[in-house]
Amino acid sequence: MSTEGFQKTLEMEKVEGGESKTTLESVKYHGWKSMPYVIGNETFEKLGTIGTLANLLVYLTSVFHFKSITAVTMMNIFNGTTNMAPVLGAFISDTYLGRYATIGFASLASLLGMVLLTLTAAIPALHPPPCKGNQQECKGPTLSQLSVLISAFFLFTIGAGGIRPCNLAFGADQFNPKTESGRKDITSFFNWYYCTFTVAVMISSTLIIYVQSNISWTLGLAIPAVLMLFSCIAFFIGTRLYVRVKPEGSPFTSFAQVVVAAFKKRRVNLPELPEKELFDPPLHSSLVTKLPHTDQFKILDKAAAITSKDEIKSNSEGADPWRLCTLQQVEEVKCFVRIIPVWTCGVMFSFTLSQQSYVVYQALQMDRRLGKSDFKIPAGSFVVFNMLALTLWIPIYDRLIVPQLRKITKRPGGITMLQRIGIGIVISILGTVVSAIVEKHRRDIALHKPTVGKTSTGEAVSSMSSLWLLPQLILFGLSEAFTIIGQNEFYYQQFPENMRSIAGAMLFLGMSISCYASGVLVTIVHKVTGRNGSKNWLAEDLNEARLDLFYMMIAGAAVLNFVYFIVCAKWYRVKGTENGAEPMVVSERKEEKSLSV
DSSP states (O other), X not given: OOHHHHHHHHHHHHHTTSSOOOOOOOOOOOGGGGHHHHHHHHHHHHHHHHHHHTTHHHHHHHTSOOOHHHHHHHHHHHHHHXXXXXXXXXHHXXXXXXXXXXXXXXXXXXXXXXXXXXXXXXXXXGSOOOOOSSGGGOOOOOHHHHHHHHHHHHHHHHHHHHHTTTHHHHHHHTSOTTSHHHHHHHHHHHHHHHHHHHHHHHHIIIIIHHHHHHTOHHHHHHHHHHHHHHHHHHHHHTGGGOOOOOOOOOHHHHHHHHHHHHHHTTTSOOOSSHHHHSOOOOOOOSSOOOOOOOSSSHHHHGGGOOOTTOOBOTTSOBSOTTTOOOHHHHHHHHHHXXXXXXXXXXXXXXXXXXXXXXXXXXXXXXXXXXXXXXXXXXXXXXHXXXXXXXXXXXXXXXXXXXXXXXXXXXXXXXXXXXXXXXXHHHHHHHHHHHHHHHHHHHHHHHHHSXXXXXXXXXXXXXXXBGGGGHHHHHHHHHHHHHHHHHHXXXXXXXSOGGGHHHHHHHHHHHHHHHHHHHHHHHHHHHXXXXXXXOOOTTOSSTTTSOHHXXXXXXXXXXXXXXXXXXXXXXXXXXXXXXXXXXXXXXXXXXXXXXXXO
């Protein structure tokens, strides 16, 4: 078909109704009827995985007798891998399996991993023997014991790779996005999702960790395994009610086509009116909304430029998708490219949070008794204060603060999503500085005042109450309430609809990179400091270390990241708008189309 013929056909199709003439198969949405199974799966899965992983650092040092630096490095590598896996899981889900099959397979993998880890505690032959006397007589794991442990980690990684990028989007799939009630129900589901997540974290970080630390590791690991079994049962029982969205192919293939086509046409001159003269056929997908042309990254527009060498089929498709792409494809690539700088700021934020793994070791060398009682707060349970601050803050923010901000700023969310992310970054900087101050005070008391005992590995315990860790933990909880939730909403809104699983994986990808970088930094700091008689910042005994200086170094890097974030936020253009500006007023009917970035 000639170029003139294509333009006439395109105009006729737009007049006749525009989007796609493809008749969609009728789908029966069960909505909230399927939620007991979806949310039940989510709740039990979080109770199981978090209950297993939250105290894993203590398990590695107390049962497998790893040194603290080795355990922290292993956890950084493990966390990095489990956060990298969702990228592959999202690709497999969007391209081949779909979200239902991906979640089902991943849930079974997580269950097997938990069973295997429980066996490492239950069977004496699968873990090193208890220490005799002092720390020097502790034996490390054998090769076979280490192999079983790593196999459990591998199964956890498979589970995380399938569950993390898909569970939120799969729950939203159960509601009809074409109706007003369906859209409201999707919003309610997101609230339930975050609610069950934080509640599961708090239960796991208190009751389950208490059982692990004070009663039995075998029982403490078996409970999460049983909960994960309930998660699998709940998920598969609801199978007949689920809406299963079929995968529409890899978006990365479309991205590659745009890049290749733009390179092939790098010498082609763009038309004067790109939005009218570029290849822009009607959409044939019910999932994706039409994106207007934007003037950023104009070189990519050449992929949609129609030349004499381009052949267009009768169904308004290019004969060679590696030479002629649609304007929609080009704009989807632009969306992805625009998000990357903001995403890199999130990587540094996650890097700052990952350094809080040392809070466990700080707690171990502080007085963890509550008042004059003999009850001690398990060191691994301190993460609950992060979640408690987050859980209490969200309703206060949404119900009290946002309405007042909305009156002032005239924005639907009170502040934009980028402003919300930025506030979280600032709070994380304050949290890191407070961490340094508290650690310096803890160390001074341990060195110059009487101690209250020793840890299981022989380090002196400071008389400073472990409750002094609460201010920094609360600050980090608030920073997550702003930045982590803000990032999730930002990715969900700004990614094209056919990349929902990829959007769900972006946050975890950033966490993955931050975990790997944290492991590298910890190793470098451990080797570089302590030379020529100076203090090793990350020594086994924190009383002999300088963890406060390590925290201040992280705070300095976070300040630089905030400056970089401001630059990225000013440059960013909102998806779906021609000028990149965010709408100031949102009508009730068009609320779902407006973006709060």
